[in-house]
Amino acid sequence: MAKELMPGQKRFTTGSVLADVGILAWFAFALFPILWMVLLALKNDAQQTSTYFAFSPTVENFGTVLSDRGTQLTSVDFKTALLTSVINCGGAVLVSLVIGIPAAYAAGRWKFRGSEDLMFNMLSFRFAPELMVIVPLFVIYNQVGLFDTKVGMIWVLQLVTMPLVVWILRSYFQDLPEDLEQAALLDGYTRRRAFLMVALPLVRPGIAAAALLAFIFAWNNYVFPLILADTSASTVTVAITKYLGGGGQAYYNLTAAAALIGALPPLVLALTIQRYLVQGLSFGAVKG
Amino acid sequence: MSATMTSAPATNQRDGAPPRVPERRRQLRPYILALPAVLVVIGILYPFVLGAYYSILNYTAANPDPHVVWFANYRSVLSDPQFWTSVRVTAVFAVVATALETVLGVGIALLLNRASKIGGIFEKVLILPLMIAPVIAGTIWKLMFNPQFGVLNHVFGLGTFDWLSKDAALWSSILVDAWIYTPFVAILVLAGIRSLPKEPFEASQVDGASWFYTFRRLQLPMMWPYILVAVIFRFMDCLKAFDLIYVLTAGGPGLATRTLQIGAYEDSITFQNFSRGSTYMFLLWILVFITARYLVSVLGKAQRRAAGAED
Numbered sequence: 001m002a003k004e005l006m007p008g009q010k011r012f013t014t015g016s017v018l019a020d021v022g023i024l025a026w027f028a029f030a031l032f033p034i035l036w037m038v039l040l041a042l043k044n045d046a047q048q049t050s051t052y053f054a055f056s057p058t059v060e061n062f063g064t065v066l067s068d069r070g071t072q073l074t075s076v077d078f079k080t081a082l083l084t085s086v087i088n089c090g091g092a093v094l095v096s097l098v099i100g101i102p103a104a105y106a107a108g109r110w111k112f113r114g115s116e117d118l119m120f121n122m123l124s125f126r127f128a129p130e131l132m133v134i135v136p137l138f139v140i141y142n143q144v145g146l147f148d149t150k151v152g153m154i155w156v157l158q159l160v161t162m163p164l165v166v167w168i169l170r171s172y173f174q175d176l177p178e179d180l181e182q183a184a185l186l187d188g189y190t191r192r193r194a195f196l197m198v199a200l201p202l203v204r205p206g207i208a209a210a211a212l213l214a215f216i217f218a219w220n221n222y223v224f225p226l227i228l229a230d231t232s233a234s235t236v237t238v239a240i241t242k243y244l245g246g247g248g249q250a251y252y253n254l255t256a257a258a259a260l261i262g263a264l265p266p267l268v269l270a271l272t273i274q275r276y277l278v279q280g281l282s283f284g285a286v287k288g
Numbered sequence: 289m290s291a292t293m294t295s296a297p298a299t300n301q302r303d304g305a306p307p308r309v310p311e312r313r314r315q316l317r318p319y320i321l322a323l324p325a326v327l328v329v330i331g332i333l334y335p336f337v338l339g340a341y342y343s344i345l346n347y348t349a350a351n352p353d354p355h356v357v358w359f360a361n362y363r364s365v366l367s368d369p370q371f372w373t374s375v376r377v378t379a380v381f382a383v384v385a386t387a388l389e390t391v392l393g394v395g396i397a398l399l400l401n402r403a404s405k406i407g408g409i410f411e412k413v414l415i416l417p418l419m420i421a422p423v424i425a426g427t428i429w430k431l432m433f434n435p436q437f438g439v440l441n442h443v444f445g446l447g448t449f450d451w452l453s454k455d456a457a458l459w460s461s462i463l464v465d466a467w468i469y470t471p472f473v474a475i476l477v478l479a480g481i482r483s484l485p486k487e488p489f490e491a492s493q494v495d496g497a498s499w500f501y502t503f504r505r506l507q508l509p510m511m512w513p514y515i516l517v518a519v520i521f522r523f524m525d526c527l528k529a530f531d532l533i534y535v536l537t538a539g540g541p542g543l544a545t546r547t548l549q550i551g552a553y554e555d556s557i558t559f560q561n562f563s564r565g566s567t568y569m570f571l572l573w574i575l576v577f578i579t580a581r582y583l584v585s586v587l588g589k590a591q592r593r594a595a596g597a598e599d
Binding site: 016019020022023024026027029030031033034036037040049050052098099100102103105106107109110112114115118121122125127128129130131132133134135136137138139140155158159162166191216219220221222223227236237240241243244252255256259262263266267269270271274277278281282285286287 | 317318319321322324325326328329331332333335336338339342392395396399400402406407410412413414415416417418419420421422423424425427428429430431432436437439442443467470471472475476479480483514517518521524525527528530531534535548549552553556557562565566569570572573576580
């Protein structure tokens, strides 16, 4: 397709070679750190700092990171953090869907007073400096006993997940022809049944994309658990930084193994919703 | 579907009108559906307003019964050289990182758009750095930056070069930020390029215009709105940079990478001076707000111009 679009491209046969070289250069740069993380995660304790590319690989580190022995060695309880991340992010996405889908439907279907204000406020959460909200919440949470609780984390994560869900799904509901629901209404469906049986199933891909993207962003969030959690609600992102923070012997190989485990869920989810990423990441400003 | 349409009126006549919802309830419907979301918004706006209020108090952990001091915090922060260092660090980080990511991202998008089989494979893995949590990316890079046994110094033969020293830390942070977020610009711009209409380019080809002329006069103006969307997202996020830098350097050495959000974190969480931290954040919020308004107006102009260029 590009070949027909670009006039004079025939003259650029050396140019297209250069283009491939440019792409290769970027991807060497982009993929090397990930490759390095894998290599480091496969090294044993003795070789973690003494070798670069030649070493005897072991997969032991992944087991160690998730075991009690790993917790004793590094004083980082990674598997609890992993579980907490799943609960926090899953809970936050669920709440966002239950609250966000009706709001997205309302804003997508009807023009009502304040609907644009609601959408704008949602969008401004995406751009507001997090600490502006987190510092007062830190004080409030300490007063009302929500500090270091999963409920508190699920609540504050709405700041990340809710705008995504509402903005992505509103554009899906807007693109859905209203005729379909009208037909259902004429068939004697109530509004609620028309929504549940006609509109909702049709936007299922959008719901999946919004939910997974929201989960990824909640998973990758660091500021909230850093400030509003301590032990029982702390997550993977905070746990990973602790590997390099403490005193005693440093386990870089375990750090890399933990980093790999922590990076895996978002990567897998992102590859499954790649088609919807552009629209989601730009809040619908660019259609993918 | 057409069957449904034709049979529907008959059904209505047979059963009489379908259950009608009173007009008033119908008008209230969107409000009822949106109410929980509105409550969440209020729940988030409340601490925001409270934060603004903190900034005119003298509220610290040591002083739990604060009183209003009006603009004393603002006077103290604005006359503090540390604050202005943070402003400078934040500005340099945001401008340089956004510029670097935009140039690289647009370049990668153009290359991937015209390139060959290799491009197709790489497009799939392009987003990998973007999806890794910034703190995890920061941790990986911190290991690679290590002066003694880090792989970068080994591969490039740099001896014991300190990537996170006072002079280098800000630039190293920008490098890592570009590693994470260049793909963001690239995928947005690539999607934009692919959504452009073909006709103007075909016309330009028929007219025998050179590739560069077509790019400068036609493709770039038409791509510009997509580039600007990416720039807005990146610049706004860079202004509140925290995760990555906090992991790499925690704002140091000295004040070398102390961005405004890191300054606010130190004041309000480390030193438990909530009022001073909130003052930092409110000033940053004003900066973000003004920048957003300006960039969005630039975007609006560009969109109108791009729409005109299509004719």
